[in-house]
Structure formats: C-alpha cells, structure tokens
Amino acid sequence: MLNEDLRHSCGPVVELRPVDENNWYDCTELEVSDEQKSFFPVPAVYWLAESAYCGFTPLALYTGEELVGYAVTAVDPDDGSHWIMAFMIDQRFQNRGLGRSGMKQLIQYMRDKYACSKIVIGHRPENVRAAALYASLGFEEVDREEQEVIRELRFS
Template identity: 35%
Template sequence: MNTVTLVEINEDNWYTCCQLQVSAAQAAFLEPNAISILQAKFQLTLRPYAIYYGDEMAGFLMYNTELEELDGYWVYRIMIDERFQGRGIGKVAAKLMLAEIAALPDAGKIVVGYHPTNEGAHHLYKSLGFVDEGHRFGKEMAVVKYID
C-alpha cells in the first residue's frame, strides 16, 4: 500500500516539484510551485514540503510558522498533481501538515485562504473542520480551524 509522506523541499527534489501541475481548470487558483519555493527562500518562516505517494512526488504544500492575520498560522499552498488527484492524497497530506502546525507555539487556530469558486479547496477544507466566519482578503476568502 502506498503511504503519503511529507518531505521538505531540498536540492534533490525542488526541480521535480516545479514540474508538478494541477488541471487547466485549477491553474487560475494557484501560484506555480516554483514561485512558492522561491518565496520560501526569502520568507524564512515558510515551510515548503513535497507530498509523496509511495516513492512518487504527488504534490506540494507550504505553511507559515509565524502567526499572521487573524492570529493564526496560515496554510499558503496545497496542490496535488493532476495525475494523482481523486485518491485522497491531498486530505492525508493536509492532516499531516495540520498536525505539524498544531504543535507550533500558541497554535490556537489555522487559517487558509482560497478563491470562493475553488470547489475542490472548499470541500477539502470543510472536511478538515475549517469554518467560514466571513473573513475576506482581496479576492480570497479565509477559513479557520480551531486547535483543541
């Protein structure tokens, strides 16, 4: 059985991660992984990870280890390559990430922003316990998950 694991982006996997792609319909909702990886090089509180399904890279995620707006830790990216979508990999990876964030100091809540018409993101975050409290940042809505 293939397992989902998170591996920090490093000199051995960054290029493969930059080649991952979502479907054309989803591309408008996400920055390319290369932009996110570069952002993490300059914003040192960001944690970029490759998502592996067995020994194959299947996606990318990134979160901030510093409290931001709404006094929460923000999830910056979660993406699953179009070849691996529909297998529950994103949900398992998100749970692994949420557990890491919950262990950070003062982790009272986790926040993620996404475009309101991104149905895939909406269903994922709702299934993980995020709630819409009406927060809006530009074109994105921000949903919140409280840490017990």
C-alpha cells in the same frame, strides 16, 4: 486529530518531507489541471522562491517514493497566526484521496511543530473542491472577499 488516528485511517498514506536540493526541481514540475489554473494560478517555483526569501516552509508530499504535491506554511509576523499558504496535488494524482491524506498530515505536522491553537488557510471562492475539503476537515469560514475565502481550524 492524533497521530494514532492518522496512522490507522483508511486511504492512501501521504508523507511530508522537506523540500531540499534533491527534490526542489521535481517540485517545480508539479501542476494543477488547466481548469484549476484560474484559481491556483501560481506555479510551484514561485512558492519555492518566496519560501527562500520570506521565511516560509515548503514541504513535499510523497506517497511511497512518488512526489505527488507540495505545501507551504508560514507564520504571520504581525499576529503570529499559522498559515497554509499553498497546498496542491499534481493533476496526475488527483481524485485518489491524496489531498485529504496530505492535508491531515499537514495539520498534524503544524500542530506538533508549532503547538498552535489555530491554522488559517485561504482559497479562491470558485474553488469549490478546496472549500469542500477544508470544511470537511473542520476549517470554518471566517471572512470572504471578492478574491479569497479565509478559513480557520481551531484546536481546544
């Protein structure tokens, strides 16, 4: 996927911005729907705290000036693999194409920043919407356990 492709694709535009002193608290207010809490149980404040102490990179997702979600990326110190640790769109902004747009931007960001050959993401097996989104973007299932499905997106 090229920046050119992202700029000319149809649908809403999502921009990634750093989480900083101006938006960190707003990020903590983002929530998934009640139905989604069983497979996305960890609130944003947890991911922000873990990012501060574990070297993860939290990113805020905006459309225009509206904060709509967040993502957290990390590099596994053991094997150097690049992970999307968390990705969420607030319940108020779901079903508008923002998840797809945001994920495309995140993939491009990680490719540009890290020049990585693959990106890894996990999700709960019962999270069929996430599974469908990730599969449609090229993430292939590589492992399945009781609590988590692991997918990889490989680049040539």
